[in-house]
Amino acid sequence: MxxxxxxxxxxxxxxxxxxxxxxxxxxxxxxxxxxxxxxxxxxxxxxxxxxxxxxxxxxxxxxxxxxxxxxxxxxxxxxxxxxxxxxxxxxxxxxxxxxxxxxxxxxxxxxxxxxxxxxxxxxxxxxxxxxxxxxxxxxxxxxxxxxxxxxxxxxxxxxxxxxxxxxxxxxxxxxxxxxxxxxxxxxxxxxxxxxxxxxxxxxxxxxxxxxxxxxxxxxxVDAAPSPAAVPHHMLHIAHHDRLAVLVDLAAAPGRTLVFARTKRRAKALTRQLVEAGVPAIELHGNLAQAARSRNLTAFAAGSATTLVATDIAARGIHVDDVALVVHADPPAEYKAYLHRSGRTARAGATGTVVTLMTDDQVDGVRQLARQAGIAPTTTRLRPGHPLLDQIAPGPRTLVDPPRVARVEEARPARGGGARRQAAPAAAKPRRQSRSSGGRNAAPPVSGAAAFSAGSRVGATRRSGGRSR
Incomplete structure (x- = not known):
């Protein structure tokens, strides 16, 4: 005994x-x-x-x-x-x-x-x-x-x-x-x-x-903050607003870790964030080990400020100063919620946890919160809501999307070499006012998209709570 x-x-x-x-x-x-x-x-x-x-x-x-x-x-x-x-x-x-x-x-x-x-x-x-x-x-x-x-x-x-x-x-x-x-x-x-x-x-x-x-x-010994000690926000949004709200949060200063339910979803979200101007990379089981290591290194070094991951990253990955964890897809059970959320507020640092939920997910997310022992702040909102600035304060900084095609590294397929899949080229660069503050949006060295070294860095500032 x-x-x-x-x-x-x-x-x-x-x-x-x-x-x-x-x-x-x-x-x-x-x-x-x-x-x-x-x-x-x-x-x-x-x-x-x-x-x-x-x-x-x-x-x-x-x-x-x-x-x-x-x-x-x-x-x-x-x-x-x-x-x-x-x-x-x-x-x-x-x-x-x-x-x-x-x-x-x-x-x-x-x-x-x-x-x-x-x-x-x-x-x-x-x-x-x-x-x-x-x-x-x-x-x-x-x-x-x-x-x-x-x-x-x-x-x-x-x-x-x-x-x-x-x-x-x-x-x-x-x-x-x-x-x-x-x-x-x-x-x-x-x-x-x-x-x-x-x-x-x-x-x-x-x-x-x-x-x-x-x-x-x-x-x-519970040396890390208890779940209740970290701010938890449940954002009730319309399905078509999910990406806009996620981009708003991820474009704020600091590292953001976004969780997706499946590998396919992680890949799609990463592509969408990159096309919206967020320096994002992915981490999931379909990536070759070399690509996984490079992407994690880029996130830890700050050259990529947003990491989109499946639950493979919920345990065992320590990156200092993750300011925000976003459950873009709510997990299936409360232990996964706690493990994901534990990526922020580590070793005495502060952090915030956000869960995006649509109408059909509200009951399940509320049950997760009860089982996890947290009392979240639940808010129904749309893009541009002032609460987004409070959750992730600071100027929003975006990078002009790359003109090069997206190249994705995957595990070697059976009976052949590594599969390489090219996605359509990103949209043309947008006109943006340059920002001296906020995120230093340096190009990621690897991941879902390759940012050209000469891509311009711009910023989107919001006035009156709405992005321009």
């Missing part, structure tokens, strides 16, 4: 006081990380002591360092030679983007401890992964499907794993990965330490806890 301990660590506690080795403390400080988040303060003492830990915290609460620090400390304390295909630590993550972000956080710390990391996921050719496994790796960060492929082909063995981490375990359950996760955990030594982190403890996750964790210590 899991032992639950109240959090007693003072906010002023340092990583060193929690028992983190000096070299790791120095590496954290070099990266600008000097104070632990609550979930780190709560879990690190037990994890560093070798206990199995069940950490429960909202997305964005700082779980990566909560498991990375004890993992690296353990490997460094009992140094062992690297052996081909036999990692000493395993981190399982549900999505490629999360695996890549975990590796980006761990790699500098691992290098400070003379440890080697490797990320393994699908959507890319396996050759480089196989070569890296052969050369030996200390920490393997992997998605279940591709790792199973390597294990079954004999390129990887998990019999030397000393510590195993399951990150976003509830999302792995939602995606149907639990059978693969169980097979992989069965291949690791039973005596190894296991750390499981999850936002919720649903039935599927509870099965993993009971089967694979030994006398775990459970810490539940």
């Amino acid at each position: 899991a032992v639950r301990r109240p959090r007693s660590t003072a906010p002023s506690t340092t990583f060193a006081q929690l028992g983190v080795p000096a070299r790791l403390v120095e590496a954290l400080a070099a990266g600008g990380v000097t104070a632990p988040f609550p979930i780190q303060s709560a879990t690190l003492p037990d994890a560093l002591a070798g206990r199995d830990v069940l950490g429960r915290g909202r997305t964005g609460s700082g779980k990566t360092y909560a498991f990375a620090l004890p993992l690296l400390a353990r490997l460094a304390a009992a140094s062992a030679p690297r052996r081909p295909g036999r990692p000493r630590a395993l981190v399982l993550a549900p999505t490629r983007e999360l695996a890549a972000q975990i590796e980006a956080s761990i790699a500098p710390l691992a290098a400070a401890m003379s440890l080697r990391t490797l990320t393994v996921f699908g959507g890319v050719a396996p050759g480089r992964q196989i070569a890296a496994l052969r050369s030996g790796v200390d920490v393997l960060i992997a998605c279940p499907g591709r790792l199973e492929d390597h294990v079954e082909s004999g390129h990887a063995s998990l019999d030397a794993v000393e510590i195993t981490v399951l990150d976003e375990a509830d999302h792995m359950a939602d995606l149907g990965f639990l059978p693969a996760v169980r097979r992989l955990l069965d291949a690791t030594p039973r005596r190894g330490q296991r750390l499981l982190f999850s936002a919720t403890l649903d039935a599927g996750v509870d099965v993993l806890v009971r089967r694979y964790l030994t006398d775990p210590v459970t810490h539940s």
Whole structure:
């Protein structure tokens, strides 16, 4: 039975006081990380002591360092030679983007401890992964499907794993990965330490806890703002006003993350936003991994200010300072609503969540709000309503649409190379007054549309609440 301990660590506690080795403390400080988040303060003492830990915290609460620090400390304390295909630590993550972000956080710390990391996921050719496994790796960060492929082909063995981490375990359950996760955990030594982190403890996750964790210590910490602490707006609009309202919100200063229900819908919305002058890119499962990585990088860097995504981005993607999350298509259930909404107001930042709903969606959205435990502000409006300026303040900045044809990257089709589909060229540039404020509408480097380097940047300002 899991032992639950109240959090007693003072906010002023340092990583060193929690028992983190000096070299790791120095590496954290070099990266600008000097104070632990609550979930780190709560879990690190037990994890560093070798206990199995069940950490429960909202997305964005700082779980990566909560498991990375004890993992690296353990490997460094009992140094062992690297052996081909036999990692000493395993981190399982549900999505490629999360695996890549975990590796980006761990790699500098691992290098400070003379440890080697490797990320393994699908959507890319396996050759480089196989070569890296052969050369030996200390920490393997992997998605279940591709790792199973390597294990079954004999390129990887998990019999030397000393510590195993399951990150976003509830999302792995939602995606149907639990059978693969169980097979992989069965291949690791039973005596190894296991750390499981999850936002919720649903039935599927509870099965993993009971089967694979030994006398775990459970810490539940909600470091991120509760859903009720973030402003939630439900905008009741006519179907034909959806795009105009979305463009208005996305053209405001700051990063905007727009959620669509399907891959096809994400592609269509991205095209429509680009044609309206919003620097938008897409993220969904039909994009090749290289395109997904480029688009996410462009969004994080600010060269594309709006990302249109399916639920693949609702978990495991951390981009700082997302000012606005817009549910262009309301999700099917409340957990997805919470996960999507958790992309804003992360790590102490502020943010706003907006849901667009038409007449036929009102009842379903109200039920979502009740289940999610939020009390949204519901407003019936049309384009140009003053509330849009309050939700997303600042001058609206638009880019003249590109004259080049849209080129879309997709996964390689069966029996052939990558499919490339050209869409009709965007509309001709419009006359616009130039704005010195608001969004810096730099062209996106990749995504649903390629903006020519010489495209003019203009702005649409609104007078009296209406766009011109």
